[in-house]
Amino acid sequence: MGITARKNTNPQPGEAGATSIRLVTGEPVAFPDPATARVAVIGLGYVGLPLTLGFARGSRAIGFDINTEKVSQLKSGIDFTGEVTSTELRAADADFTTDPALMADADVIIVCVPTPVNSHNRPDYGPLIAASKTIGKNMKRGAVVVFESTVDPGTTEERCLPVIELHSGMKEGIDFHLGYSPERINPADPTRKLADIKKIVAGSTPAGTEFLEKLYSRVIKAGLFPATSIRVAEAAKILENTQRDVNIALMNQMMMLFDKMGIRSTDVIAAAGSKWNFHHYRPGLVGGHCIAVDPYYLVDSGRRHGLAMELVASARAVNEQTPHYLVEKLEELLPKSRQGLSGKKVLVLGRSFKEDCPDTRNSKTFPLMDALWNRGAEVFNFDPVAFDDHFEGGRGARNIEDPAEAGPYDAIIVTLSHACFRQQFDGETLKSLAHKHAPLIDMRGNFGSVEVTDWFSYWRP
Numbered sequence: 001m002g003i004t005a006r007k008n009t010n011p012q013p014g015e016a017g018a019t020s021i022r023l024v025t026g027e028p029v030a031f032p033d034p035a036t037a038r039v040a041v042i043g044l045g046y047v048g049l050p051l052t053l054g055f056a057r058g059s060r061a062i063g064f065d066i067n068t069e070k071v072s073q074l075k076s077g078i079d080f081t082g083e084v085t086s087t088e089l090r091a092a093d094a095d096f097t098t099d100p101a102l103m104a105d106a107d108v109i110i111v112c113v114p115t116p117v118n119s120h121n122r123p124d125y126g127p128l129i130a131a132s133k134t135i136g137k138n139m140k141r142g143a144v145v146v147f148e149s150t151v152d153p154g155t156t157e158e159r160c161l162p163v164i165e166l167h168s169g170m171k172e173g174i175d176f177h178l179g180y181s182p183e184r185i186n187p188a189d190p191t192r193k194l195a196d197i198k199k200i201v202a203g204s205t206p207a208g209t210e211f212l213e214k215l216y217s218r219v220i221k222a223g224l225f226p227a228t229s230i231r232v233a234e235a236a237k238i239l240e241n242t243q244r245d246v247n248i249a250l251m252n253q254m255m256m257l258f259d260k261m262g263i264r265s266t267d268v269i270a271a272a273g274s275k276w277n278f279h280h281y282r283p284g285l286v287g288g289h290c291i292a293v294d295p296y297y298l299v300d301s302g303r304r305h306g307l308a309m310e311l312v313a314s315a316r317a318v319n320e321q322t323p324h325y326l327v328e329k330l331e332e333l334l335p336k337s338r339q340g341l342s343g344k345k346v347l348v349l350g351r352s353f354k355e356d357c358p359d360t361r362n363s364k365t366f367p368l369m370d371a372l373w374n375r376g377a378e379v380f381n382f383d384p385v386a387f388d389d390h391f392e393g394g395r396g397a398r399n400i401e402d403p404a405e406a407g408p409y410d411a412i413i414v415t416l417s418h419a420c421f422r423q424q425f426d427g428e429t430l431k432s433l434a435h436k437h438a439p440l441i442d443m444r445g446n447f448g449s450v451e452v453t454d455w456f457s458y459w460r461p
């Protein structure tokens, strides 16, 4: 018999687990065999689907999602995220399902549901809590539950675990085991796939961590890093993403200041980068559901601990402001005779939140297009890579399939640099799209040939 004290330092009203001094009795259930354990993954998105396929070896995997359309697409061999090929999907030894009862067959359940923010940029734990309920209601005794979703430290043990225990009537450490392993995949990166990225693992006990190391070695070839606790593993992931956000914010703020001084920030970065210990980050639009979201979880966490987290919050504010800076820049670049954006035709090249990735969630191209539209511009958007289905803004913008369709334009903004843009838009093509002296904002600096800079009022960071 042992006593486990789980002190929730930040009880929220009505939050499960706000008080939890637990009396744990009995012998802990044994871990399954990591080499053959049957794995169920909850949430079949960018993270969960490749993981399901990775674990569909040694035993048949289960992929569970609440999105019926997604599950039927996966069953017919279609992954709309483009992370997994049809051949891989069809060959996978996996059951894709919306039936939570199948989870009773799983030795290991891995949670990969979204961790978004609400309209006030506060954490939305809804999907995690819903998944924890599903697990609690369906898992078998002896299962190992692992969370992969990015969260602020404490979430797994203080928010999710009490929900699982409540709905299962079982006790962690005795009837089932708990772990956390943050996901580090980089969608649209063909050189670093799931297996190639070192993975952090942490169980609630050393034996749990050891089990997770063996389990994940079925999938991960780059090695595993055993963290000293679940909270450390949670903190490590959110630190990685926040570090990136803060550093890009610094570059964005420097870009704005240097621009006012007539200095090109990429020239400064190239010069400063000649020192061995300079860190290479570049200015840009920080969107998506990770880098642009996770720091808000830390800000919220800080608030609960009486810390304002000024640096992290300011970095977020700078990155949120960057699309608006670009719109102001565009106005400044317009020929004096044609001041103001009202009635101007603006072509925006790019919609997804990152290069060569179809994902448009929280793309900062949307506030950029909204700001153009609010100033009276006629906005046209071209992005053959991006989805249409997460259209989160840019309501005044018209998606076009051929950029020549609505030209000639009064201004062009290239928000990112898809490989297809670099192939499609040579100097001649770009020139043919716009009036002479039209502003061209080239965020990635890919189109700065003399031919282009002579024709356009050209600007890049």
Ligand SMILES: NC(=O)c1ccc[n+]([C@@H]2O[C@H](COP(=O)([O-])OP(=O)(O)OC[C@H]3O[C@@H](n4cnc5c(N)ncnc54)[C@H](O)[C@@H]3O)[C@@H](O)[C@H]2O)c1
Residues within 6 Å of the ligand: 042, 043, 044, 045, 046, 047, 048, 064, 065, 066, 067, 070, 112, 113, 114, 115, 127, 128, 130, 131, 134, 148, 149, 150, 151, 183, 184, 185, 186, 187, 289, 290
């Ligand atoms: N995409 C990335 O690059 C990336 C990288 C590292 C970490 N992460 C983190 O991993 C987590 C998942 O991200 P993602 O990009 O795969 O999200 P996603 O939106 O692509 O996929 C999540 C899936 O979970 C499903 N889902 C939602 N609630 C559910 C529930 N209660 N039960 C079952 N399924 C449910 C959704 O239908 C969706 O298919 C997030 O916490 C994210 O921050 C993402």
